Amino acid sequence: MSMRKYVNHHSGRVFGDRVWVLPFVASFVIFITLFFSVISGLFTLPHSKEQLPTDIVSFSKSDDSSGGYFVESDLKRSLEQNRRSRTGAPRLAYLISGTKGDSHRMMRTLSAVYHPRNQYVLHLDLEAPPRERLELASLVKADPTFSEVENVRVMAQSNLVTYKGPTMIACTLQAISILLKESSEWDWFINLSASDYPLMTQDDLLHSFSNLSRDINFIENMQITGWKLNQRAKPIIIDPGLYLSKKSDLAWTTQRRSLPTSFKLFTGSAWVMLTRPFVEYCIWGWDNLPRTILMYYTNFVSSPEGYFHTVICNNEEYRHTAISHDLHYIAWDSPPKQHPVSLSMKDFDKMVKSNAPFARKFAKNDPVLDKIDKELLGRTSRFSPGAWCIGSSGGGADPCSIRGNDSIFRPGLGAERFQVLLQTLLSEDFRKKQCS
Ligand SMILES: *[C@@H]1O[C@H](CO)[C@@H](O)[C@H](O)[C@H]1NC(C)=O
Numbered sequence: 001m002s003m004r005k006y007v008n009h010h011s012g013r014v015f016g017d018r019v020w021v022l023p024f025v026a027s028f029v030i031f032i033t034l035f036f037s038v039i040s041g042l043f044t045l046p047h048s049k050e051q052l053p054t055d056i057v058s059f060s061k062s063d064d065s066s067g068g069y070f071v072e073s074d075l076k077r078s079l080e081q082n083r084r085s086r087t088g089a090p091r092l093a094y095l096i097s098g099t100k101g102d103s104h105r106m107m108r109t110l111s112a113v114y115h116p117r118n119q120y121v122l123h124l125d126l127e128a129p130p131r132e133r134l135e136l137a138s139l140v141k142a143d144p145t146f147s148e149v150e151n152v153r154v155m156a157q158s159n160l161v162t163y164k165g166p167t168m169i170a171c172t173l174q175a176i177s178i179l180l181k182e183s184s185e186w187d188w189f190i191n192l193s194a195s196d197y198p199l200m201t202q203d204d205l206l207h208s209f210s211n212l213s214r215d216i217n218f219i220e221n222m223q224i225t226g227w228k229l230n231q232r233a234k235p236i237i238i239d240p241g242l243y244l245s246k247k248s249d250l251a252w253t254t255q256r257r258s259l260p261t262s263f264k265l266f267t268g269s270a271w272v273m274l275t276r277p278f279v280e281y282c283i284w285g286w287d288n289l290p291r292t293i294l295m296y297y298t299n300f301v302s303s304p305e306g307y308f309h310t311v312i313c314n315n316e317e318y319r320h321t322a323i324s325h326d327l328h329y330i331a332w333d334s335p336p337k338q339h340p341v342s343l344s345m346k347d348f349d350k351m352v353k354s355n356a357p358f359a360r361k362f363a364k365n366d367p368v369l370d371k372i373d374k375e376l377l378g379r380t381s382r383f384s385p386g387a388w389c390i391g392s393s394g395g396g397a398d399p400c401s402i403r404g405n406d407s408i409f410r411p412g413l414g415a416e417r418f419q420v421l422l423q424t425l426l427s428e429d430f431r432k433k434q435c436s
């Protein structure tokens with residue numbers, strides 16, 4: 001009661017004093033002046049009032065004519081300057097990941113895709129014991145070529161990675177960040193696992209990419225539509241790998257969520273080859289789309305098959321750069337088509353005929369890997385040889401122990417096969433299928 005009385009008394013006193021009148025009149029006059037100047041400003045614009053909202057939208061997004069007014073145009077300009085400086089022989093950045101018991105397979109895949117121009121990051125997930133990680137690191141350290149060129153890194157920090165969960169994306173993004181920080185020179189990022197293997201040499205690949213626009217992303221993509229949309233986008237999952245220290249399966253909630261309306265959902269293979277500008281766009285996050293989509297995918301099952309795909313296809317600038325292919329030969333079990341089958345001798349011809357640079361998946365030390373080494377890679381010692389290996393190979397010596405100029409390539413039959421695939425992928429007909 002006394003409180004209320006006080007308030008009444010207080011306001012009454014203020015009104016009584018009329019201290020407010022002068023400031024009120026002054027601000028009212030200012031308000032009226034501003035209001036009329038805005039209104040008259042609007043009507044002197046050449047456009048009609050209806051066009052204004054769309055103007056604002058395009059202004060804040062990516063209208064070049066807005067240059068200079070907003071921070072985004074500065075960011076865009078500095079990115080473009082970065083991009084222009086990339087010429088000459090290309091460089092690739094590889095992530096090779098594995099789990100418990102994979103360290104030897106990872107070393108084999110690494111040796112098969114090794115080239116001194118490239119960058120490599122190896123990640124053994126948290127299921128592998130520390131001893132194995134240490135062993136992998138010491139294998140890398142003991143290699144004279146790796147320690148001279150300093151382009152192979154083993155991640156000491158290992159992540160708990162759940163198959164089909166967002167922790168896989170987090171791990172890939174972390175590896176990309178490391179590669180971006182450690183080397184300013186590479187052009188494409190490639191994602192491999194311990195059970196992947198190349199079907200052509202790095203000389204074949206680097207030679208073929210020399211001629212290619214550095215803006216092309218290889219990422220299999222298709223829009224999720226129809227009944228699949230309900231089935232894929234409504235369930236909500238939780239990846240315990242985000243907060244538990246022991247591996248367990250994805251948890252499914254009983255709640256379902258509605259379909260997104262502010263972006264479209266795309267899906268495709270989890271194996272990608274992405275350009276440096278596009279991964280910088282994803283990692284730096286000065287545009288909010290990659291971050292928003294990342295948060296959305298935290299609760300999406302099979303996020304590695306959708307994250308980059310949805311980001312790239314919802315961005316006007318990048319969607320035209322997405323070529324819908326994952327550069328892998330993968331054979332799926334039939335009919336469920338859910339799991340890749342292990343490749344063996346009987347698949348050799350199909351692998352070669354696919355003209356793809358990589359294949360998966362292979363069992364550890366499957367004999368077909370020896371056949372690939374011998375017939376496709378010409379690998380007789382540690383590395384798949386290239387023009388950079390200028391030592392003698394007589395008497396079982398390793399020609400790559402002496403390194404020559406690494407921007408000269410010696411393309412072979414692999415490059416010819418890849419050229420055939422690239423011709424298809426870059427054709428008008430194929431590119432029409434981008435992000436649709
Ligand atoms: C990257 O590679 C791994 C293979 O270790 C794969 O499982 C994963 O889904 C890939 N893709 C992404 C986007 O992380």
Ligand SMILES: *[C@@H]1O[C@H](CO)[C@@H](O)[C@H](O)[C@H]1NC(C)=O
Nearest residue numbers: 207208209210211212415419
């Ligand atoms: C590169 O492009 C040029 C001109 O388009 C062409 O003549 C040449 O054969 C190409 N080289 C390769 C390796 O594709």
Ligand SMILES: *[C@@H]1O[C@H](CO)[C@@H](O)[C@H](O)[C@H]1NC(C)=O
Nearest residue numbers: 088089404405406407408409
């Ligand atoms: C390596 O080869 C490239 C291309 O032929 C040439 O431009 C460059 O000067 C060479 N570098 C060295 C160190 O010889």
